[in-house]
Amino acid sequence: MSTCVDDITRGHELYLRHLLLLGQAAPLALKAVIETEVRKRGESLAQLIGKKKDTFNVNYRKQFLQLFQDDEVKTNTDSWDTSLLCVVTFVLFKSCLTSTALQAVTCVTDQRKDLDSYAHSASLNFKTFETKWVPLNSAMLELIKYIDDEAKFECKRMIHSFKSESINVNIELINKMKQINDVNLHLKMAIQDKVVPNIHGETGSCDQNESVELQKDNPVFTEKLQNTYVYISESAILTCKLNVSEKAVKWLRDGKPVEETDTLMFLTKKCTHWLAISRAKLIDSGNYACICGNTSTTAFLKVSEKPLKITVDLHVATVDADVRESMDIVLICEVNLRTNKAVWRHNGQVIRTCNRHVCSVQDLEHKLTIRNAKFEDEGDYTVDFGNATSSAKLTIKGNLSLLHKKQLMEHMFRNWIRGALGLKYLKIGLEAFSDIAVWNHHSEFLTRLSSIGNRCTRCTTEILLPSHKPEHCPKKANCLCSKKPHKRLPCPNGGFCSTFYDNIFFDHRFFCPLLTNTDIHKWGSDPWSVATCYISTTGYKDKRSAKKIDCAGLLSLFINNTFFERSLGSVEINGETDLFKQARDARNDILHSANYELSEGELSDYIDLFRGVLEIKTITGETPLTCQRGVKNAMENLNELQKYQIDIHDSEDLQKQIKGLREHAMNELAEKVDEAEKQNRIKLQHLEEQLKKKEKELQLMRDFRSSTLLKCAQTEKVPFELKLHIRVVGSTGLTVAEGRQRIFESMKEYVASYMNSQEQPIKSIDQSVYCLLGYITNIKDCKIADVFNVESSVDIKVYCFTCKAIEEFLKLINGNEFQKETIELRKRLETLERIKACDVLASCSSASLESTRTRLHDKVASFIPVLWLTSLHCS
Incomplete structure (x- = not known):
């Protein structure tokens, strides 16, 4: 029995040794590697991590949440665990570390992940321990080759101690670990219990009194200064800790003594020392040192200007839903800092201030005013603040007659005609290659099936069973093998149609041939009956040549039929980003244009794309399509089309x-x-x-x-309480506040006078407000309790004394009459009070609805149908 206990204790001891090596020694080495590499680059760790933000977000989501909080990078490496340190090292420095160093980081990463599988038992057998320790020890020694001597010495000391020195195995500690089953918590518990005394501060050879005296004479910083990054006017605190108290320290910045000021103070409590700056300035940046006797600790403080961020994206501020010609249009964007360095662009071209285009700044709000808007003002607008940009698309609707608009927009319409002609020339350029590829593909199928036959007239797509096994199907949802398989039969002609279907199916890039485009009886004789299976839309049945297929159909063949890709050579076609997919998207954009219009820039991009398709290159630089019949003429026509406008004289x-x-x-x-x-x-x-x-x-x-x-x-003593929000939406914060205050004053007067006397007040400030509240008070068993003016809305507290009153109240605020009255209220604000509100919205508080729903459910849960409960909502 004792032998068994000894074995278990030995396993726990090995687990603790391995845990400490991965949890304490490995982080020390990784942090030193990170600090060394950061110093080489002349940038802060926060800046380096910020540049890789997307990489962390996409590939390392857990670590991303640890690093980025409230748009700031957390760079306190002392709080990072081994896994996070490995990920940061790998992402930031993969390209510059040696292959052996990268292997070392991978070794640490893999062993840390593997350690989780032993957490439930908190034990490792000796063979497993030796198998892990040897490569991990080598990895650690590789990582500390190029770091500073102090960190290298400390890391080596830990490796030696965790391998060779005595270790305290507390059975109570082991039992707690088994209950928690978390490696990170196991590490904290092991450190707290000081399972390796010499590493965690206890003395070895000398007694306690001698140790205390030695520490007083030779103080050591047990917590060192950390590099700190703050913005101007933020507080900055540098902290360090000695192993003894009541020791005086000196603070230096860039080698010179630091003096206390109104914003800089020195603080001390027992062993801990702080340098605190209440409002940091640029001149506070520098290398700081805290000195005590012969020992010191250093770090640098970086004070930088706060980055400019966009708080409200660029948008069109207009009362009306539509933006029309001849209007004055205002585009607004808000930022978090005051700046005059805004660059406005229209379709990529910088906008210069003139009579029609006025750029202005008011506090944090930046505006672009376009006076007497014209159709040429349509397009993409961007405001650029250097590192921050925001964009919006402006569409202008016409007020002129159709004849006038046709005259104004004729140039863009003719561009659309040119775009459609470009599609025609692209199709002509693809026809010859498509015909050849379709015939060759069909011949390849017949060669594969030569031992079976070449004709069958009995099979149909409704009864045909493919020859492949369903378990081997890459995409059952699109395959005949999963569509009522019990009613399907293999082809009676030696399996000819079944095997032919397999060939079609597995040569389709997305495994979804469109069989409504084909006649299965013609597979053995008509190549285009096979080819049309690869076209993504219907309407191509019985089309027997490339000339009879439109541009979209031919592009589908290149995208979906993998034989076409093989025939082109080393040209990449993925069906998502390749040139053929881009061309098909462009074709849809052109032919589905609502107004049959294209700008000059759009037309140029489309024609460049069509030429790119015909000139597509392989890896070796060859152009497999340019030698085909018709391509040369198509290219010449595309070039002419791009250079010259076309004239249409006959209406x-x-x-x-x-x-x-x-x-x-x-x-x-x-x-x-x-x-x-x-x-x-x-x-x-x-x-x-x-x-x-x-x-x-x-x-x-x-x-x-x-x-x-x-x-x-009726027996309910406490009424049901609901809250109705009346919100004002305006172009500026001032408009919102004025409108909200105006509505609040009117509602407060209504509640104070009419609700008490049941008579209309003599002074009618805003009849629309009284109409809205009158709707509510007309509901039986419904009462307005009070009105509140809050930051975002005017809140109306409503008491409903019956379930019927709740139902009527919710119907009311969702009804057309109530919503129309809110529109009328907005108009009155604009005409009578000169408050330019974009809209006035009414909605019921979701919190009060949920509270009411809960109360009803608790009272009469067995009698209320779910359908009625779900009707407690407000759109």
């Missing part, structure tokens, strides 16, 4: 082109629209049936619970 021809292009754009959607309408009719019918059923159930439940609810509500 009848113009109308024909518009009609033809529009029909071309809409025909491909016709089948989808029909199918969508059919599905919608089915769903609507189903929903109507469900609604009728629910209405019947609801009526039955209402009848059943009406007496119970009424009785419960």
Whole structure:
């Protein structure tokens, strides 16, 4: 029995040794590596981490949450655990560390992860311990090769102590560890219990009195100064701690004594010493040192200007929903610091202040005012503050007659015609290669199936069973093998159609061939009956040449058919970012344009893209499409199209082109629209049936619970309390505050006079407010208790004494009449009070709704249907 206890204790001891090596020695080495590499780069650790923010967010989410809090980087490395130190070292310095150093970091990372699997038992057997210790020891020695001598010495001392010196194994400590099952907490418990005495401050060879005297004569900083980064006007505190108290220290900055001022003070409490700066200035930056006798600790304080951030994104400030020509338009952006260094751009071009474009700054708000807006003012607007930018898209609707607008926008319409012609030339350039590839692909299939046959007239897509096993299918949802497989049969002609389907399916990039585009009986004889399976939209059945396929269909072949990619050579096609996918997206943007308009810049980008497709290059620089028939002419036409505008003189021809292009754009959607309408009719019918059923159930439940609810509500001494928010939305904070105050005064007067006397007050300040409150007071068993003016809204406290009153109140504030009155209130604010509010909104407090719902549920839970409970809401 004792032998068994000895074995268990030995396993716990080995676990603690390995835990301390990973939890104390490894962080010491990793922190020293990080500090060394940071010094080489001349940037702070916070700056280096900030540059890799996206990498941490995407690949190391847990560590990202530890590093970034409230838009600031947490760089106190003493608080970082081993895992976080490894991740930061790897992300920041992967490209500059030696391969052996990277292997060392990987070794520490892997062993730290593996240690979690032993936490439940807090034990390691000897063989496992030796297997782990040897590579970890080598990794640690590799990491400390190039760090400073002090850290190197301390790390080596820890490695030696954790391997060789005696260790205190407390059975109570082990039992606590088994209950917690957390490696990080195990480490804190081991340090607190001082399982390795010489590492954690206890004396070894001398007695306690001698140790105390030795410490007094030779004080040591047990907590050293840390590099600190603050912004101007923020507080900064440098902290260090000695192993003895009542020792005087000296503070230096850049080698010169630091003197106390109104904003800088020295503080001491027992062993701890602080240098505190209440409002930091740029001149406070420097290297600080705290000196006590022959020992010292140093760190640097960096005071920098607070980075400018955008607090309110760029947006169009307008009362009306639409922005129209001839209006004065204001674009507004707010920042957190005062600055005059704002650069405004329109479609990438810097905007200069002139009579029509006025750039202004008011406190933290930056404005661009566009007077007498024209259609040419449409586009992307950006305000640039250096490291911070914000953008908004401006769309202007016309006020002129269609004839005038047509004359104004004719240039952009002709650009759209040029874009459509560019699609035509792109299609011409792709036709020859597509025809060849389709024939070659079909020949490859027939060669594979030569031993089976080449024709079958009995199979259909409704009954065909693929030849592959369902468990080997890469995407069952799109495959025939998962669609009623018990009703399907393999092809009776030696499996010809089944195997042919497999070839089509596995050569599709996304494993979703569109079989409505094909005739399965023609697979053995017609190459294009096979090719149309790779086109993503319907309407291509019986198309037998590239000439009869539109541009979208040909681009789908390049994107979806992996044989096309193989035929092009080493050209990457991924169906997401490649040139063919970009060209198909461009084609959709052009043909689905609502106004048939393109700017000159958009047109140029599209034509460059179409030429890029025809000139696509392999890894070796070859251009496999340029040698095909028709490509040379297509390239010349695209070049001409980009250089010169086209003229359309005959208005009848113009109308024909518009009609033809529009029909071309809409025909491909016709089948989808029909199918969508059919599905919608089915769903609507189903929903109507469900609604009728629910209405019947609801009526039955209402009848059943009406007496119970009424009785419960009537005996309720405390009324149900609901809060209604009336919010004012304006272009500025001043507008919001004025509007809110104006509404509050009127509502307060209403509550004070009308609610007590039941008569209209003599002085009518704002009739709309009285209408809104009158709606509420007209509800039976509903009373307005009070009105509050809060920071974001005017809050109305409403008491409902019955469930019926709650229901009527919620219907009211969701109803059209109540919402229309809020619109009227906004208009009155603007006309009578000259307060330019964008909108006045009314909504019920979600907190009061939840409280009411809870009370109702607690009172009569067995009688209230769920459907009625979910109706307690306000849109």
